[in-house]
Amino acid sequence: MDMRDREIQPASPLIAPDTNLMVPAEPELLVETPGVIPETEGPKERKPVSPLRESLRRLRRDTRAMVSLGVIIFMVLLSLFGPFVYQHLGGIYDSPDNGPIPATVYRTFYHQELSRQDELPSAQYWLGTDDLGRDILARLMQGLLVSISVAVLVEVIDITMGILVGVLAGYFGGWIDQVLARLTDIIFAFPGLLFIILLTGIFGTWADTTLSNVPIVGPNGNARLLLVSAALALVSWPLMARLVRGQTLQIKEQQFIEAARTAGSSNFKIIWRHIIPNLFSIVVVAATLDISNTIIGEASISLLGLGVQQPGSSLGLMISEASNAVDTHPWEVLVPSLTLAILVLAFSFLGDGLRDAFDPRTKD
Amino acid sequence: MIQFLIKRLIGLVFVVIGVTFITFIMGYFAPGDPIRTMLGEHFSPQLYAQLRHAYGLDLPWYEQYWNFLVHLAHFDFGYSFKTQGRPVWDILKDGVPVSMELALWALVIYLLIGVPVGIISALKANTWVDTLNMGIMLVLYAMPIFVFCVLVQVLIVFIDQETGANWPVANWGEPWHYTWTDIQFKLAPVLVFGLAGAAYFARITRTSMLEVMRQDYIRTARAKGLPERLVIYRHALRNALIPLITVTGVTLGFTITGAFLIENIFNIPGIGTITVSSVLDRDYPVIQATAVLLAIGVVLGNLLADIAYTLVDPRIKLE
Numbered sequence: 255m256d257m258r259d260r261e262i263q264p265a266s267p268l269i270a271p272d273t274n275l276m277v278p279a280e281p282e283l284l285v286e287t288p289g290v291i292p293e294t295e296g297p298k299e300r301k302p303v304s305p306l307r308e309s310l311r312r313l314r315r316d317t318r319a320m321v322s323l324g325v326i327i328f329m330v331l332l333s334l335f336g337p338f339v340y341q342h343l344g345g346i347y348d349s350p351d352n353g354p355i356p357a358t359v360y361r362t363f364y365h366q367e368l369s370r371q372d373e374l375p376s377a378q379y380w381l382g383t384d385d386l387g388r389d390i391l392a393r394l395m396q397g398l399l400v401s402i403s404v405a406v407l408v409e410v411i412d413i414t415m416g417i418l419v420g421v422l423a424g425y426f427g428g429w430i431d432q433v434l435a436r437l438t439d440i441i442f443a444f445p446g447l448l449f450i451i452l453l454t455g456i457f458g459t460w461a462d463t464t465l466s467n468v469p470i471v472g473p474n475g476n477a478r479l480l481l482v483s484a485a486l487a488l489v490s491w492p493l494m495a496r497l498v499r500g501q502t503l504q505i506k507e508q509q510f511i512e513a514a515r516t517a518g519s520s521n522f523k524i525i526w527r528h529i530i531p532n533l534f535s536i537v538v539v540a541a542t543l544d545i546s547n548t549i550i551g552e553a554s555i556s557l558l559g560l561g562v563q564q565p566g567s568s569l570g571l572m573i574s575e576a577s578n579a580v581d582t583h584p585w586e587v588l589v590p591s592l593t594l595a596i597l598v599l600a601f602s603f604l605g606d607g608l609r610d611a612f613d614p615r616t617k618d
Numbered sequence: 619m620i621q622f623l624i625k626r627l628i629g630l631v632f633v634v635i636g637v638t639f640i641t642f643i644m645g646y647f648a649p650g651d652p653i654r655t656m657l658g659e660h661f662s663p664q665l666y667a668q669l670r671h672a673y674g675l676d677l678p679w680y681e682q683y684w685n686f687l688v689h690l691a692h693f694d695f696g697y698s699f700k701t702q703g704r705p706v707w708d709i710l711k712d713g714v715p716v717s718m719e720l721a722l723w724a725l726v727i728y729l730l731i732g733v734p735v736g737i738i739s740a741l742k743a744n745t746w747v748d749t750l751n752m753g754i755m756l757v758l759y760a761m762p763i764f765v766f767c768v769l770v771q772v773l774i775v776f777i778d779q780e781t782g783a784n785w786p787v788a789n790w791g792e793p794w795h796y797t798w799t800d801i802q803f804k805l806a807p808v809l810v811f812g813l814a815g816a817a818y819f820a821r822i823t824r825t826s827m828l829e830v831m832r833q834d835y836i837r838t839a840r841a842k843g844l845p846e847r848l849v850i851y852r853h854a855l856r857n858a859l860i861p862l863i864t865v866t867g868v869t870l871g872f873t874i875t876g877a878f879l880i881e882n883i884f885n886i887p888g889i890g891t892i893t894v895s896s897v898l899d900r901d902y903p904v905i906q907a908t909a910v911l912l913a914i915g916v917v918l919g920n921l922l923a924d925i926a927y928t929l930v931d932p933r934i935k936l937e
Contacts, residue, residue: 452905554879580775
């Protein structure tokens with residue numbers, strides 16, 4: 255693969271000036287040309303491209319998916335490094351309530367500056383303040399961090415369980431297959447959100463008391479997030495397992511599996527070396543699309559008051575706090591809502607793009 | 619057909635038992651003692667034992683579960699923990715008509731807007747009409763429903779401020795009454811809910827319609843010189859709408875979870891609001907009742923859709 259890149263590299267400068275003169279308005283053409291050049295250069299044979307590389311190339315051409323990817327990367331960076339940068343950009347504020355305080359205090363998501371409630375954006379509070387005088391941008395970044403952490407956690411469980419159970423059910427069939435089928439039936443019949451409401455409602459206060467002092471997962475009202483994540487993973491993995499099962503059934507009938515078996519590979523080796531790698535695309539697409547659902551799920555639960563608790567922040571919690579005052583301070587509800595909408599749309603667009611890139615036939 | 623029905627009914631019983639068991643066991647293992655919470659400062663050992671017995675909580679878990687099932691079979695959902703002695707049904711019954719009204723109107727909009735939009739998109743596939751339609755529908759479909767609610771509320775507030783109108787941003791009005799004030803309350807939530815679902819219907823309708831338009835019998839119909847209008851309405855449309863029956867069944871789940879969020883944002887006193895407040899009060903009997911009711915509703919909806927599907931389309935064989 256690297257060889258191919260190196261071969262093509264020297265060709266580009268030769269072609270580039272010409273194309274540049276002819277179509278200066280479309281710089282993307284330059285990026286696309288390397289793939290086409292070998293044909294124009296002469297009899298030099300085009301090397302077979304791996305399906306993954308081919309898919310990634312298709313993905314790169316999908317503007318909507320690439321913009322979405324950019325948005326996602328921006329949001330992830332914002333949630334991870336945003337608070338640090340933001341707090342170091344502000345000066346000392348002489349608060350009438352608390353005396354002079356640095357930005358590391360007033361630009362946190364929990365600090366209440368009661369004399370500065372419900373403000374619109376300013377130099378001090380870039381996105382204004384909420385009804386308790388807390389920095390909306392700081393709360394937004396914390397909310398994004400919560401959304402993204404929950405998404406990552408849920409997808410890790412989702413993918414692990416989905417592959418494990420799905421491959422076993424598809425490869426061996428038998429009782430695992432039966433149990434999986436019944437389980438997915440129940441999960442499909444039972445509205446996922448309702449199940450999560452039940453679980454967090456019943457065990458929520460327990461989580462509050464036992465997990466609050468656990469570092470990382472406990473403080474800042476996040477004690478219930480583990481519960482919410484577990485519940486979200488619980489309702490999402492059977493679907494992943496069902497997809498994996500279907501794909502496994504297809505793969506295991508193919509000739510290379512037969513060849514591997516004839517060559518004496520054990521079941522474990524066939525699954526590990528031949529089946530799981532071939533599940534890559536379906537799992538990536540399903541997981542990306544599921545991230546949207548997960549983020550919406552966490553936000554919904556927090557919106558209903560069952561997820562992140564005060565003084566913590568979550569996009570759903572921010573919306574629910576602000577929606578009571580939607581008629582007087584619409585700005586406060588717009589900021590988290592639009593952020594959430596953009597984040598969720600970005601993941602679904604990226605998921606759609608990945609699906610089209612990996613399997614162009616499914617494009618509708 | 620009969621064989622299929624029996625098979626589905628057995629599956630249904632299995633699912634219902636699964637759902638009741640999950641809800642029961644979660645309530646059973648729920649941390650904290652509901653009776654103790656209920657008594658609060660009025661706690662005395664006799665009263666405690668008496669109440670425990672009255673609620674059947676002194677029995678072993680399998681007997682409790684059995685009683686739960688027997689009572690369910692008699693449509694008896696037990697008594698609330700929070701307001702002592704108040705039957706669960708008494709709490710739920712005010713919410714049911716409200717939620718049903720909301721869901722029904724939403725369904726009407728799914729079909730009235732979603733299906734035509736999907737058909738138009740399919741007939742004008744890959745033109746700007748299609749792109750615009752599907753773009754809007756994609757955003758509506760992918761966006762969280764409560765974000766949509768909130769955006770509409772902001773819009774209403776803005777219009778109110780600009781025009782001096784007094785359009786309400788929340789609450790519901792009298793269920794199943796349609797005076798001007800009631801309509802003002804109901805219009806926004808119903809539209810939001812309906813449009814969010816319509817987006818899904820539009821996508822499905824478009825795909826289904828495009829699929830049908832590619833079929834040989836459409837080519838035949840055109841070849842024998844039928845006007846395009848007849849080709850579309852008599853041959854294409856009827857076949858394209860068949861998958862929507864299943865989709866209608868499937869959307870029940872979406873409708874229910876959507877209702878929870880819409881009721882919360884628009885402050886509508888339906889089942890969703892009642893359930894969430896019971897969850898916050900840890901009133902398990904109410905939660906269990908709604909969970910079971912809704913799950914049964916979803917399963918029955920799917921079953922009805924399956925049956926309707928086979929009745930409409932004789933080509934479909936039931937395993």
